[in-house]
Amino acid sequence: MEVHQQVVSGAGGESARCGAGLVSAAGKVRGAVAAFGAKLGKIARDDPRRVAHSLKVGLALTLVSVLYYVRPIFNNWGVSTMWAVLTVVVVMEYTVGGTLIKGLNRAFATLLAGFIAVGAHKVAYLCGNHGEPVVLAIFVFLLASAATFSRFIPEVKARYDYGVTIFILTFSLVAVSSYRVEELIRLAHQRFSTIAIGVATCLFTAIFVCPVWAGEDLHNLAAANLDKLADFLEGLESECFRENAPGENLESKPFLQVYKSVLNSKAIEDSLCNFAKWEPGHGNFYFRYPWGLYQKLGALSRQCASSMQALASYIITLTKSQYPEANMELCLKVRTACGEMSLNSAKALRELSEAIQTMTAPSPARTHMSAAIRAAKGLRAELSQDADLAKVMHVAVIASLLSELVTQTKKIAESVDNLARAAQFKDPEDTQKDVVINVAS
Amino acid sequence: MEVHQQVVSGAGGESARCGAGLVSAAGKVRGAVAAFGAKLGKIARDDPRRVAHSLKVGLALTLVSVLYYVRPIFNNWGVSTMWAVLTVVVVMEYTVGGTLIKGLNRAFATLLAGFIAVGAHKVAYLCGNHGEPVVLAIFVFLLASAATFSRFIPEVKARYDYGVTIFILTFSLVAVSSYRVEELIRLAHQRFSTIAIGVATCLFTAIFVCPVWAGEDLHNLAAANLDKLADFLEGLESECFRENAPGENLESKPFLQVYKSVLNSKAIEDSLCNFAKWEPGHGNFYFRYPWGLYQKLGALSRQCASSMQALASYIITLTKSQYPEANMELCLKVRTACGEMSLNSAKALRELSEAIQTMTAPSPARTHMSAAIRAAKGLRAELSQDADLAKVMHVAVIASLLSELVTQTKKIAESVDNLARAAQFKDPEDTQKDVVINVAS
Numbered sequence: 075m076e077v078h079q080q081v082v083s084g085a086g087g088e089s090a091r092c093g094a095g096l097v098s099a100a101g102k103v104r105g106a107v108a109a110f111g112a113k114l115g116k117i118a119r120d121d122p123r124r125v126a127h128s129l130k131v132g133l134a135l136t137l138v139s140v141l142y143y144v145r146p147i148f149n150n151w152g153v154s155t156m157w158a159v160l161t162v163v164v165v166m167e168y169t170v171g172g173t174l175i176k177g178l179n180r181a182f183a184t185l186l187a188g189f190i191a192v193g194a195h196k197v198a199y200l201c202g203n204h205g206e207p208v209v210l211a212i213f214v215f216l217l218a219s220a221a222t223f224s225r226f227i228p229e230v231k232a233r234y235d236y237g238v239t240i241f242i243l244t245f246s247l248v249a250v251s252s253y254r255v256e257e258l259i260r261l262a263h264q265r266f267s268t269i270a271i272g273v274a275t276c277l278f279t280a281i282f283v284c285p286v287w288a289g290e291d292l293h294n295l296a297a298a299n300l301d302k303l304a305d306f307l308e309g310l311e312s313e314c315f316r317e318n319a320p321g322e323n324l325e326s327k328p329f330l331q332v333y334k335s336v337l338n339s340k341a342i343e344d345s346l347c348n349f350a351k352w353e354p355g356h357g358n359f360y361f362r363y364p365w366g367l368y369q370k371l372g373a374l375s376r377q378c379a380s381s382m383q384a385l386a387s388y389i390i391t392l393t394k395s396q397y398p399e400a401n402m403e404l405c406l407k408v409r410t411a412c413g414e415m416s417l418n419s420a421k422a423l424r425e426l427s428e429a430i431q432t433m434t435a436p437s438p439a440r441t442h443m444s445a446a447i448r449a450a451k452g453l454r455a456e457l458s459q460d461a462d463l464a465k466v467m468h469v470a471v472i473a474s475l476l477s478e479l480v481t482q483t484k485k486i487a488e489s490v491d492n493l494a495r496a497a498q499f500k501d502p503e504d505t506q507k508d509v510v511i512n513v514a515s
Numbered sequence: 516m517e518v519h520q521q522v523v524s525g526a527g528g529e530s531a532r533c534g535a536g537l538v539s540a541a542g543k544v545r546g547a548v549a550a551f552g553a554k555l556g557k558i559a560r561d562d563p564r565r566v567a568h569s570l571k572v573g574l575a576l577t578l579v580s581v582l583y584y585v586r587p588i589f590n591n592w593g594v595s596t597m598w599a600v601l602t603v604v605v606v607m608e609y610t611v612g613g614t615l616i617k618g619l620n621r622a623f624a625t626l627l628a629g630f631i632a633v634g635a636h637k638v639a640y641l642c643g644n645h646g647e648p649v650v651l652a653i654f655v656f657l658l659a660s661a662a663t664f665s666r667f668i669p670e671v672k673a674r675y676d677y678g679v680t681i682f683i684l685t686f687s688l689v690a691v692s693s694y695r696v697e698e699l700i701r702l703a704h705q706r707f708s709t710i711a712i713g714v715a716t717c718l719f720t721a722i723f724v725c726p727v728w729a730g731e732d733l734h735n736l737a738a739a740n741l742d743k744l745a746d747f748l749e750g751l752e753s754e755c756f757r758e759n760a761p762g763e764n765l766e767s768k769p770f771l772q773v774y775k776s777v778l779n780s781k782a783i784e785d786s787l788c789n790f791a792k793w794e795p796g797h798g799n800f801y802f803r804y805p806w807g808l809y810q811k812l813g814a815l816s817r818q819c820a821s822s823m824q825a826l827a828s829y830i831i832t833l834t835k836s837q838y839p840e841a842n843m844e845l846c847l848k849v850r851t852a853c854g855e856m857s858l859n860s861a862k863a864l865r866e867l868s869e870a871i872q873t874m875t876a877p878s879p880a881r882t883h884m885s886a887a888i889r890a891a892k893g894l895r896a897e898l899s900q901d902a903d904l905a906k907v908m909h910v911a912v913i914a915s916l917l918s919e920l921v922t923q924t925k926k927i928a929e930s931v932d933n934l935a936r937a938a939q940f941k942d943p944e945d946t947q948k949d950v951v952i953n954v955a956s
Contacts, residue, residue, distance in 0.1 A: 128661070131663040132660035136655055211584075219569040226565045227558060243604040246580065247597055250583045368934070377828070377923060408911065408914050415914075415917045416917060419924045422928060429935065433938070436928065446924065471829065473849050473853050476853050476856045477856060479819065483863055483864060489811055490877055491877065493871070496805040500874060502875050
């Protein structure tokens, strides 16, 4: 700062402005760095296991690079040592299950492709000096094409995608190298050993140093999703159905956003479940734990969130249209029943979430769940007493939901208009004119 | 078959049974092979570009493996030729954009990591013979940890995830090798050249042989999603709101399933959009085409599908509870209005989908859209005439949606019960006993 001050005082207006510019630029840079640091800090605080994972990757790489520094090991394997480093970098995943899947895929695909490639080499060798590269090229083309096509099979894509990549890679490398390398078997053996060492290093670090289990994450995700659904219902009760509920400016309330992350949880859930199935037993989770049930629970949670979205969008429209509040007796009853339904459902969901968290079977009494069902039944009975009302109510509900759909369709139309304008879609009138001209000419 | 026949006739009962077993096993195998073939055929017919992509990968690999067969090239690069093959296998993606992103990530990350690694080698070299491996190991540990942590930053994860992997890989390989390899610069140069050749081969094949553009797929996905939404509304109109609509066994109707794929389209849409932004202009799509708008449209489509799911679940519950059909005048009016709303919204959505497909600005007249809005408004006015009804209708809609949520919560509770049983959660009573014993002892 002092240096800057001197520059400013010692020079003319131009320099002063320049100095001020420098100071402000330095301030901006400092601000940006501080903001970036804060962002990194938040990422680390949100889940401290991220820091542990980063250090684990560093550790595994350092461990495996020792192979290079120890002369007898390096002299034995030579350049193949590289494959151990390469394996650690690509196999090390955040969760134990992810690392295990990638490691096993890599090891088995390498082994299988190595055997086939050596066989292909033997066949090509029979075709003489000129025929060999041609036969090898044909083998590579056919196997790479077939293996790539197999990745479009959903079951292969889900489980063995990485394995197929490694299969193509190893087959091509070994088959093509066989044209140049004399001691093919020794090379293949070296490569497999170094890859196995890389995989073992990864697994050791993943399992024994602060392990992150995909199964545990999946378990916690299920409980967290139920909590979010409960948050929505609690917010609804306190903002809309209480006696002196404000019922205004609902759109900005956080509870109307909370279910959104549940809606988008399918991808992470599927991958965690895929990983969890490969993990050995840990903590309360044994091997062959029924992980698939979490996917079923997740699907139901998402459907619930979907209904919440529909309800939220209806409530927001209602608030906006400022419909005159009806004060009749029935409305009060309906309101009370709504409050009971949402509060008791929320409590039931919290109980279920807690049951999952503590791994205790949920209480069979289900007081909250039955209270919610009772409120829903009571309301239905109440509404059925007024025959006219009951008759029309169901169609009215469908009509209301449909008119919501109409509003959403209108939004879609506006969005397509925006797109048409931004992307300069053709003008339909111009097209018609063109047609007319074409016909006329 | 003849051979089998002979074996069966020439041997005793045991052999006959064995032969029959063999025949049936052969039949089963033949059946399984035929089923697998049919499955592959379906995958190929569903999108013939998949076959083209598989052949393209084979072609690119064969092209790049020529480097091995041509003696002057091989003598120049030696073992580094391998990196060209490796690059083709891992960089070649289904779409042009995907290949471009991976290729650029790979090339730039290699270049950057190579420079830093050579610098690290120079620093380590100053530390003498004993210090060098220690300093190198520290560098590898620090850079690998820092780079791994950067992958948790969402922006880095979305765009440069692959680049960071390659950065760690190259840095570790070059830095660690530098302890053994004399001609480090030459090695780094060779590696970069071969990787560049691999990337160039991939890009050439991806762009010039039957290209699959992510942008085009994203564009078609947007239109297809709108068509699916229209399918739902059309199905609803013909099955529920027509005069002699069956309105039974709705659950099995395909139109009630069609929106589900729209709900899960976010992941593929996001990745296609990410790829499309990198693609050069092609067909009607110029470079810097407003791809982001497709994501906005997609979000609206998914919200619409979400409302459809709520509506569908309500309609199915209604059909199951066999609510006595009300025949009063108002009900008929509501029904007609519902039919008009769904049919006109469906037509509007079809128009929008066609506008996207043909890249023609949607007609500003919007006859269908305004007819749907008119029907919705008319219905609202109709219902408002009956003051009592109007007052209670809105709360009734919310109550109905909420009681749907209660039903869904019940399903979630059952699902958690299943999980608790299958995963042998603790019994809450046992836990309480434990507590009592602990207190007593």
